[in-house]
Amino acid sequence: MAAALELFGARDPEDVSIDDVASAAGASRALVYHYFGGKQELYVAALRSAALQLESRLQAQGGGRALDELAAGLQRYFDFVEEHAAGFAALLRGGPANRTGEVGEIVDGVRLRLTRLVQKQMGVEEAGPALRTTLRSWIACVEAAGLDWLEHRDVDRPALERMLVDQMVALLGVAAAHDPGVARLVERLA
Amino acid sequence: MAAALELFGARDPEDVSIDDVASAAGASRALVYHYFGGKQELYVAALRSAALQLESRLQAQGGGRALDELAAGLQRYFDFVEEHAAGFAALLRGGPANRTGEVGEIVDGVRLRLTRLVQKQMGVEEAGPALRTTLRSWIACVEAAGLDWLEHRDVDRPALERMLVDQMVALLGVAAAHDPGVARLVERLA
Known part of the structure; x- marks a missing residue:
C-alpha cells in the first residue's frame, strides 16, 4: 500500500501500471491482483489510505x-x-x-x-x-x-x-x- | 445536441443512456451512434456545447x-x-x-x-x-x-x-x- 501510495502520489495515476506497483512493492503482479482485484481498486485503496493520512495529520493539537x-x-x-x-x-x-x-x-x-x-x-x-x-x-x-x-x-x-x-x-x-x-x-x- | 444537453443537465450523466438521448431527440439509436460514436463521446460533445453556452452568456456587456x-x-x-x-x-x-x-x-x-x-x-x-x-x-x-x-x-x-x-x-x-x-x-x- 505504501508503494502504491508513493507511485500514485509521484505520478499521474493514469500513468501508473499494476506492474509498476508490483515491482515497487517487491511483489508479483499476480499477488497485487489477488489482493486488490485491479488497478482501479488499488487506486481507490491507495486514495483511502492517503485520505486517512491527511486527516490524521490535521487533527488539531x-x-x-x-x-x-x-x-x-x-x-x-x-x-x-x-x-x-x-x-x-x-x-x-x-x-x-x-x-x-x-x-x-x-x-x-x-x-x-x-x-x-x-x-x-x-x-x-x-x-x-x-x-x-x-x-x-x-x-x-x-x-x-x-x-x-x-x-x-x-x-x-x-x-x-x-x-x-x-x-x-x-x-x-x-x-x-x-x-x-x-x-x-x-x-x-x- | 440540445436534447442530450437537457438530459445530461437534468440527471446525473451516469444515469443517461443513449436510448434516452435518441428518444428525446426523436432520432434512432443507430443515428446517435453514427454521429457520436458512443455515450462518452456524446457526453463530451454535450459538455463542450454547455461550456460554450456558459461562456457566451458571461461575456461582459x-x-x-x-x-x-x-x-x-x-x-x-x-x-x-x-x-x-x-x-x-x-x-x-x-x-x-x-x-x-x-x-x-x-x-x-x-x-x-x-x-x-x-x-x-x-x-x-x-x-x-x-x-x-x-x-x-x-x-x-x-x-x-x-x-x-x-x-x-x-x-x-x-x-x-x-x-x-x-x-x-x-x-x-x-x-x-x-x-x-x-x-x-x-x-x-x-
Whole structure:
C-alpha cells in the first residue's frame, strides 16, 4: 500500500501500471491482483489510505487560538500536498466522471471532515448556511491555491499559507456582515 | 445536441443512456451512434456545447463598473447553474479520474477563460501570483457555493450572489495587503 501510495502520489495515476506497483512493492503482479482485484481498486485503496493520512495529520493539537491552529493545520496540509504533488494535482484537477463514484466520495468525504475539523476548532456545533458556505468556499480556496502553487511555484509556501489564513479571516468578515450568528462567532474568536 | 444537453443537465450523466438521448431527440439509436460514436463521446460533445453556452452568456456587456459587471455575470452564471442543476453538480462534485482526460480539460478550460474574463473586466493584462491565486480561489468559491446552494437551497440566490461579490472584494483586499501591484489595482477599481 505504501508503494502504491508513493507511485500514485509521484505520478499521474493514469500513468501508473499494476506492474509498476508490483515491482515497487517487491511483489508479483499476480499477488497485487489477488489482493486488490485491479488497478482501479488499488487506486481507490491507495486514495483511502492517503485520505486517512491527511486527516490524521490535521487533527488539531488543541489548546491554541483557532487561527493559530488553522495556520498550523495549513502547514501540515501543504506538507502533504508537497509530498504527494502529482497525485494531489491529478485528484483535484478537472471534473469527476469517475465511473464508480468512489473517488468522488473519498474527495468529498475529506472535504466534509476538514470542514467539521475547522468548525470544531472554532467551537461551532452546527453551522448555519452563511458559515457552512464560507467554510466550504475556503476549503475550495485552499485546494485551488494548492493546485496553483504546484503548477507555478512562484510564491513562497509560508507566504501562501499566510495569505490563506488572511483569506479565512476576510471570508468570515463577509459572512459576519450577512449573518449575525457569524458576527457573534467572529467576536468570540477575536 | 440540445436534447442530450437537457438530459445530461437534468440527471446525473451516469444515469443517461443513449436510448434516452435518441428518444428525446426523436432520432434512432443507430443515428446517435453514427454521429457520436458512443455515450462518452456524446457526453463530451454535450459538455463542450454547455461550456460554450456558459461562456457566451458571461461575456461582459461592457461599460459598467467592474464590480457591477461581476454581479451581473454571477447572476447569469447562477441562471446557468439552476438550469443545468444535476449536470453541474455531477460535473463538479468529487475528483476527476476521467479516463480520457477530456472532461477535466473542458472544466479547466472554462475556469481559465472565466479567470481571463474577470481579468479583462478589471483591465489587467497579466496577473502576478497573488492576483492569479486570488482569482482562481474566487472561482473555486463560486463553484463551491453553487454546489452548496444546489444541495441545500436554504439561502436566497440574490443573497448568495451578493455574498460572493463581497467575497471577491475581501479576497482582493487580502491580496492587496500581500502585493503592492494588487493594491494599486484595487485603488483603481474603487
